[in-house]
Amino acid sequence: MTLAPDLTETLARARADLRMGVPVVLETAEGAALVLAAETLDGQRLADLRALGGQPVLAISARRAATLKARAYDGDIARIALPPDASLAWVLGVADPADDLKTPMKGPLLTVREGSADPHRLALALVKSARLLPAALLLELETPETFAARHRLTSVPATEARALIAETSPLHPVVSARLPLEVSEAGRLHIFRPEDGGEEHYAIEIGQPRRDVPVLARLHSACFTGDLMGSLKCDCGPQLRGALAQMGAAGAGVLLYLNQEGRGIGLANKMRAYSLQDQGFDTVEANHRLGFEDDERDFRIGADILKRMGFSSVRLMTNNPGKIAMMEDCGITVAERVPLKVGENPHNRDYLATKAAKSGHLL
Numbered sequence: 506m507t508l509a510p511d512l513t514e515t516l517a518r519a520r521a522d523l524r525m526g527v528p529v530v531l532e533t534a535e536g537a538a539l540v541l542a543a544e545t546l547d548g549q550r551l552a553d554l555r556a557l558g559g560q561p562v563l564a565i566s567a568r569r570a571a572t573l574k575a576r577a578y579d580g581d582i583a584r585i586a587l588p589p590d591a592s593l594a595w596v597l598g599v600a601d602p603a604d605d606l607k608t609p610m611k612g613p614l615l616t617v618r619e620g621s622a623d624p625h626r627l628a629l630a631l632v633k634s635a636r637l638l639p640a641a642l643l644l645e646l647e648t649p650e651t652f653a654a655r656h657r658l659t660s661v662p663a664t665e666a667r668a669l670i671a672e673t674s675p676l677h678p679v680v681s682a683r684l685p686l687e688v689s690e691a692g693r694l695h696i697f698r699p700e701d702g703g704e705e706h707y708a709i710e711i712g713q714p715r716r717d718v719p720v721l722a723r724l725h726s727a728c729f730t731g732d733l734m735g736s737l738k739c740d741c742g743p744q745l746r747g748a749l750a751q752m753g754a755a756g757a758g759v760l761l762y763l764n765q766e767g768r769g770i771g772l773a774n775k776m777r778a779y780s781l782q783d784q785g786f787d788t789v790e791a792n793h794r795l796g797f798e799d800d801e802r803d804f805r806i807g808a809d810i811l812k813r814m815g816f817s818s819v820r821l822m823t824n825n826p827g828k829i830a831m832m833e834d835c836g837i838t839v840a841e842r843v844p845l846k847v848g849e850n851p852h853n854r855d856y857l858a859t860k861a862a863k864s865g866h867l868l
């Protein structure tokens with residue numbers, strides 16, 4: 506018997522540590538590396554890192570590297586050698602594009618090309634899954650065997666973690682209860698919880714949809730600003746209410762409310778993107794400058810929930826062809842696309858036009 510955490514639980518701990526600014530250790534085939542998330546780094550930990558000796562490396566995504574004009578020898582990521590005199594502000598400036606225009610980074614940024622980039626890639630995947638900016642400091646450890654235990658740090662076996670982090674965590678139904686809604690008194694809310702300590706996702710079932718014919722369905726990604734605050738910058742609120750209203754009128758349907766705020770980058774990063782949009786960048790460019798892809802959502806989650814609820818075929822309410830392709834890939838038949846065009850206003854007109862031009866949304 507062991508009470509020790511398994512790999513999934515260890516990764517959840519590592520994410521929590523990184524969010525608080527606590528370093529974690531990656532055990533690699535060659536040794537081990539200390540990892541710190543750039544976003545939550547502080548002056549003391551930077552000094553502690555330097556005191557260990559060696560050459561710290563700041564890993565960023567190729568997207569961010571393109572903005573900073575740093576060479577990304579590793580394809581999808583770049584490894585910048587931390588200059589000896591680099592301050593905390595310097596590290597944060599590489600990670601966060603907020604002041605790119607006001608105070609452009611002074612180059613050239615020296616990027617590393619020798620050795621394996623695998624630990625750096627994994628570190629970036631970890632900080633991203635912790636909803637932090639995709640930038641991490643790594644230092645190869647001289648005495649890997651005892652380091653984590655001596656400093657009471659979470660230690661992650663890199664090879665096994667790499668495979669696990671690419672997978673979608675299994676989801677389990679927790680509870681469901683009757684929830685009368687304005688659009689239909691026959692509402693029911695289901696809660697699904699992932700095994701990896703991540704956010705729960707919800708399904709709202711309206712009426713008693715048949716499982717043997719395509720169900721009217723909507724995969725809605727959380728948007729705190731649009732869904733709850735009535736933000737005019739996007740069309741999420743009207744889409745959410747419009748979809749529920751159509752399901753209510755039809756007497757049956759299922760709406761998945763997926764907690765993938767900001768197309769999977771989290772609310773804090775979405776607000777960073779909004780700041781960049783105020784500097785003149787569009788929704789896609791803003792994500793790229795932050796180091797993210799324009800859409801970081803994992804749509805397998807939605808397909809898994811539908812299957813768990815017994816649905817295999819949907820009439821999908823969306824304007825996003827990517828969602829349709831992803832559902833089909835995940836084994837859900839999209840029998841019909843039901844357009845969902847509501848809520849255009851002067852503030853979101855450019856946002857919607859960009860989605861049509863760059864993300865292939867159907868107008």
Ligand SMILES: Nc1nc2c(ncn2[C@@H]2O[C@H](COP(=O)(O)OP(=O)(O)OP(=O)(O)O)[C@@H](O)[C@H]2O)c(=O)[nH]1
Nearest residue numbers: 725726727728739765766767768778788823824825
């Ligand atoms: N990163 C980022 N996310 C945004 C921005 N505006 C809205 N979002 C997020 O985008 C998601 C909206 O997704 P959906 O409503 O599923 O929209 P969609 O993928 O365009 O597809 P359909 O609405 O189905 O046509 C929500 O998670 C919002 O929080 C933005 O400017 N930047």
Ligand SMILES: [Zn+2]
Nearest residue numbers: 728731739741
């Ligand atoms: Zn929105």
